[in-house]
Amino acid sequence: MTAPTAPAAPDWPAPRASGPVRAVVSLPGSKSLTNRALLLAALAGGPSVVRRALRSRDTLLMAAALTALGSAVDTAGEDWAVAPGPFDRDADVDCGLAGTVMRFVPPAAALSGGTVSFDGDPHMRTRPIGEVLAALRSLGVDVSPGDSLPFRVHGTGSVRGGHVVIDASASSQFVSALLLAGARYDEGVDVRHDGKPVPSLPHIDMTVAMLRKHGVEVDDSDPHRWAVAPGPIRAVDHVIEPDLSNAAPFLALAAVTGGTVNVRDWPGSTTQAGDALREILTSFGCTVERTDEGLTVQGPDRLSGIDVDLHDHGELTPAVAALCALADGPSHLRGVAHIRGHETDRLAALARELGGLGADVTEHPDGLSFRPAPLHGGVFHTYADHRMAHAGVVVGAAVEGVLVEDVATTSKTFPDFAGFWSGLF
Numbered sequence: 001m002t003a004p005t006a007p008a009a010p011d012w013p014a015p016r017a018s019g020p021v022r023a024v025v026s027l028p029g030s031k032s033l034t035n036r037a038l039l040l041a042a043l044a045g046g047p048s049v050v051r052r053a054l055r056s057r058d059t060l061l062m063a064a065a066l067t068a069l070g071s072a073v074d075t076a077g078e079d080w081a082v083a084p085g086p087f088d089r090d091a092d093v094d095c096g097l098a099g100t101v102m103r104f105v106p107p108a109a110a111l112s113g114g115t116v117s118f119d120g121d122p123h124m125r126t127r128p129i130g131e132v133l134a135a136l137r138s139l140g141v142d143v144s145p146g147d148s149l150p151f152r153v154h155g156t157g158s159v160r161g162g163h164v165v166i167d168a169s170a171s172s173q174f175v176s177a178l179l180l181a182g183a184r185y186d187e188g189v190d191v192r193h194d195g196k197p198v199p200s201l202p203h204i205d206m207t208v209a210m211l212r213k214h215g216v217e218v219d220d221s222d223p224h225r226w227a228v229a230p231g232p233i234r235a236v237d238h239v240i241e242p243d244l245s246n247a248a249p250f251l252a253l254a255a256v257t258g259g260t261v262n263v264r265d266w267p268g269s270t271t272q273a274g275d276a277l278r279e280i281l282t283s284f285g286c287t288v289e290r291t292d293e294g295l296t297v298q299g300p301d302r303l304s305g306i307d308v309d310l311h312d313h314g315e316l317t318p319a320v321a322a323l324c325a326l327a328d329g330p331s332h333l334r335g336v337a338h339i340r341g342h343e344t345d346r347l348a349a350l351a352r353e354l355g356g357l358g359a360d361v362t363e364h365p366d367g368l369s370f371r372p373a374p375l376h377g378g379v380f381h382t383y384a385d386h387r388m389a390h391a392g393v394v395v396g397a398a399v400e401g402v403l404v405e406d407v408a409t410t411s412k413t414f415p416d417f418a419g420f421w422s423g424l425f
């Protein structure tokens, strides 16, 4: 018998701002920092705590994966205690739609004494992972059957490691994945990239910075090569910064309403790609200031169009595209062909959904361009992509009658996004 399917939640009427929004927000923690901290904690030589961990689908999936491998992760409070345990058993890992789980966990699972089976959401089976699996095979790991989900990593308790060449042009996470576990390989790992430029480089810098914090020696002196020396991973407590990529819709709210939004605890220095929002929002004509109180963005009277290469921070594209659709002048977003492999083909989805609300948008192989056009209400589909929902609510703040389909998909990286967002109006 087939289980009855839950009725689809009704499309969500995105709140429309009646004037300039003025708000101070404390945002949940960074997904990228939380999932790296959890993985490194599970591979470390002793217990540690991940403070102010993000509690969301992606981070709970990471915690569940590490627990299945043999570590103990206590996710009860705001600070998550991790006690590394032996990876000595067969395990099942649900990747959901989390790139960080599908890419980062297999190189760690390769250290297991058991067979670890990976699967995820239907769309996850189409997101790229083959380069990581091929790299693991060439480092001496038995992975079957093919080059996408579902797959199994047959651990033998240790990994030889050594040199490997990969094409990481589809995702920086391929490199991060190998580096994060590499210190625990007998020969460490030496990853060389051969291919078109690697996207999202700040995320690799984040990986390298966190490894060094754990006492791991990393040589990143050659821009196409990263070498991790074999050795122990020291246990370190991390305090997770707010998620600066998830700040995008909130700061965009100031931009589209001519209001002022302050994001508390914006770090003075960070490896998060979302820090680029400062420059991007300035290009739109916003006034941006960081102080000890956080980052404050004041929206302009009229939004200018922008021409920007988002290759290093592609995950900002959906919210930025929403701003482009609302801008007074033409815009061009470039350098983000790789986001076709994100939670959905984001270029196709944005062109279709923003176009459906009246935007004059053209899809290019590596980006989107916009000419000013009046927008109207309608249903904004989200394709199970949290950042598509962010784009939809930003347009909805400025345009009457925008209904966001499956707004709950934001739970991937943000607990109760819809409730939080509504509270700002």
Ligand SMILES: O=C(O)C1=C[C@@H](OP(=O)(O)O)[C@@H](O)[C@H](O)C1
Binding pocket: 031, 032, 033, 099, 100, 170, 171, 172, 173, 176, 199, 200, 203, 314, 315, 338
């Ligand atoms: O390592 C990470 O935490 C991430 C790297 C980036 O992935 P890509 O390099 O695939 O764009 C980014 O888009 C993603 O949201 C998080």
Ligand SMILES: C=C(OP(=O)(O)O)C(=O)O
Binding pocket: 097, 098, 099, 100, 315, 342, 343, 387, 413
């Ligand atoms: C690309 C993203 O996620 P993932 O970690 O699943 O790749 C994202 O959050 O924009």
